Amino acid sequence: MNAYRVEVRVMPRAALLDPQGQAVEHALQALGFAEVCRVRVGKHLVVELEAASRDEALARARAMCDRLLANPVTEDYDVAVEGGASR
Amino acid sequence: MKRVAVIVFPGSNCDADTLVAARDAGSDAYFVWHRDTDLRQADVVILPGGFSYGDYLRSGAIARFSKVMAAVTAHARAGGPVLGICNGFQILCEAGLLPGGLMRNAGLRFVSRPVRVRVEQTDTPFTCSYERGEVLQLPVAHGDGRYVVDARTAAELEASDRVVWRYVRDNPNGSTRDIAGVTNAGRNVVGIMPHPERANAPALGGQDGARVFHSMEARHATQHAVDVRAVDDRQLRV
Numbered sequence: 001m002n003a004y005r006v007e008v009r010v011m012p013r014a015a016l017l018d019p020q021g022q023a024v025e026h027a028l029q030a031l032g033f034a035e036v037c038r039v040r041v042g043k044h045l046v047v048e049l050e051a052a053s054r055d056e057a058l059a060r061a062r063a064m065c066d067r068l069l070a071n072p073v074t075e076d077y078d079v080a081v082e083g084g085a086s087r
Numbered sequence: 088m089k090r091v092a093v094i095v096f097p098g099s100n101c102d103a104d105t106l107v108a109a110r111d112a113g114s115d116a117y118f119v120w121h122r123d124t125d126l127r128q129a130d131v132v133i134l135p136g137g138f139s140y141g142d143y144l145r146s147g148a149i150a151r152f153s154k155v156m157a158a159v160t161a162h163a164r165a166g167g168p169v170l171g172i173c174n175g176f177q178i179l180c181e182a183g184l185l186p187g188g189l190m191r192n193a194g195l196r197f198v199s200r201p202v203r204v205r206v207e208q209t210d211t212p213f214t215c216s217y218e219r220g221e222v223l224q225l226p227v228a229h230g231d232g233r234y235v236v237d238a239r240t241a242a243e244l245e246a247s248d249r250v251v252w253r254y255v256r257d258n259p260n261g262s263t264r265d266i267a268g269v270t271n272a273g274r275n276v277v278g279i280m281p282h283p284e285r286a287n288a289p290a291l292g293g294q295d296g297a298r299v300f301h302s303m304e305a306r307h308a309t310q311h312a313v314d315v316r317a318v319d320d321r322q323l324r325v
Binding site: 012016017019020023068069071073074 | 144145148149152180181186187188190191192193194195233235236237261
């Protein structure tokens with residue numbers, strides 16, 4: 001088994017109102033960052049796990065997202081795997 | 088007298104009020120801890136308000152996997168009445184027993200104040216003692232109360248008369264189509280964002296919510312549950 005570090009990014013669905021993102025966007029503009037067009041706020045989760053391969057780590061992480069980490073009604077997610085050094 | 092199971096999760100905080108409201112309506116109400124797997128022959132199940140598991144990850148996301156939820160899901164699938172209030176509504180959506188989801192209020196602030204809701208449907212186990220179109224004053228207290236569904240599901244909810252309550256004039260959270268509460272296709276599972284148990288007596292500032300609990304005692308409302316019990320009894324005899 002190898003140790004993997006999976007980074008999961010969960011974002012509110014693009015079509016849905018993201019009031020947190022809007023509040024941050026307005027705050028940035030108020031600070032003089034006039035170039036800011038849009039901000040969205042999501043979640044970043046780091047999951048450390050053991051798996052036989054990188055593909056397995058990815059598949060397991062996706063299963064975790066489908067089951068718990070993201071709500072398919074309101075959120076989208078993507079998953080990136082790091083590591084793979086043998087223990 | 089109906090047997091009413093009020094589920095208690097770590098972080099539930101409206102469980103006691105809900106129990107009292109059900110008892111005031113004449114029900115035999117009792118608590119069931121989230122680790123229990125037995126609803127003790129419940130006719131009706133209520134998931135109360137609160138902040139189960141600290142609302143970590145998403146409101147209701149972790150409570151939805153509590154041990155007791157397998158029994159609640161089985162009760163619901165068999166047609167038994169289930170009511171989710173506030174956090175209970177969030178849990179029912181996370182569990183897939185109701186469509187849609189509840190997101191951060193559009194105004195970002197936690198809202199805690201009375202709102203007006205119109206009773207849109209009276210053929211559910213929790214609204215059959217109301218008149219259709221009646222406007223109630225009920226308190227809300229939530230940070231994640233913005234009900235969202237995709238456009239197709241929203242249209243389906245409207246077409247099948249499954250929006251049970253709607254905010255009138257003042258929508259406190261920006262919910263889709265001013266939705267304050269919905270029901271499932273079987274019309275036995277109901278979720279509501281405002282707190283009927285907090286408007287249960289004149290001393291609380293109003294009693295518009297009391298009939299949610301009186302509705303449970305109305306005969307036709309728990310017909311499904313009686314059928315469920317009959318099935319259970321048969322299984323017991325076998």
